[in-house]
Amino acid sequence: MADPVTFLPCCSLTALFFCRIIKTVVKTFKYFFGLRFEVKGLENFKVEGPAIIVSNHQSILDMMGLMEVLPDDCVQVGKKELMYTGSVGLIIYLGGVIFINRKSTTSAKMVMAEVAKTMTTENVKVWVYPEGTRNCTGDLLPFKKGAFHLAVQAQVPVIPVVYSSFTTFYNPKKNLFTSGKIKVEVLPPIETKGLTSDDVSDLTDRCFRTMRETLFRLSGRPSEAKDSS
Template sequence: MTSFLQKVKVVWMVAVLSPITLVCGILCATSLWFDRSGQYYHFVSQVWCRSILWAGFVKVQLTGGEKIKWDDTFIIVSNHQSHFDPAVLRPNLHNNHRYLAKMELAKIPVLGWALKYGDDVLIDRFKRAEAAKGLDATEQKLREGKSVVIFAEGTRSEDGVMRPFKRGAFTLAMKTGLPILPVTVMESYKIMPKGKFIMNGGEVKVIVHDPIDTASFMTQANGEAALNELTFNTIAAPFHHSSQPAPAAV
């Protein structure tokens, strides 16, 4: 893209998304004052995310979306390719879900307000006691019947290659007995590469896999590790049939 077109795109996105972000951010941050269920929060955040997709000229190719119903409660585990992933998933996962997000995002103006005072869960990854509180809060959301999306790699991939998954999602699965819903996100690292904050436009692929029942893993001595491996391999499988780099081994 030429320098001129890049500048035009920046102006377009700032002009369109600034007012939408301000309004939606404030509505999300204050929504729990009058709707403790979080459904209004979820609706407004969907509108916000759809606006981001539209303004960035991004299309989403969704496969398996019919496997999710509004009242289903899952621990949704996804790979993580860019800052853009939550905007892709929120309007395309058709159930009542929340995000487990890193505490650093609370420092971002407007978005941080929505995350801090809204219905998603923030976690401090670098303080063990605070991280434990974040997982406890996540468990509470699950017990309220809300699904939670967890990017199990713990950070974004710089090149699209999947990294080994952290334990958090699988510890929660073993503790609650809730099924894991594996989700694969492909090509989003090209839309917004790590370190960049302007979207390139294009198409992102989202694949919703069959849920994984955790019951059989709960009776195994190494059940958590086995569940982690199965989930990783399920999410990684589509990459072996695409032009994207293959995931790193578990």
């Protein structure tokens, strides 16, 4: 059986207040870590109603970048294991994270199908990391299709968000980093009205290509985006 899906935390005023506190606290971390964020395209979040936000996922440092742009009416999809990480698990549960079981495709799909229904009635945006895992190689992993099925099922736009590569200042193996600048770009929404499940692969490819091109541009590697497709 699929796990129940609720948007309870993000839909109450108390939770909104709680999320604001988390955001404010986490946003101050960048001063201690010496990280700077340059954000462009925030106006692209101003779509009417719900949407699926997809972004690249390089490390836990993403959580700082997340707080720079996260809209108020937005919940995240995360792996179930995060729920069992003590106080962090509790904080992200209260922050509205929807947990999926990556070890069971059936359960993950059922949760996502439920989210597709609920997000429209509750009018929330859903943030998914389509690579499905952390990847700090300076490139993107092939995208999983869950986010795009979700967008098509709910008939809502996909808004890609790209963070420049951390490779110049971060070593994920040693978990060491120096100060650095992270460029973040929120790209224009991609409409899905009228698309069906047959169009999901094309939609996934289109988002992947656009995001990869943007990742290389933001990271100062424009030529590689043209070389490989």
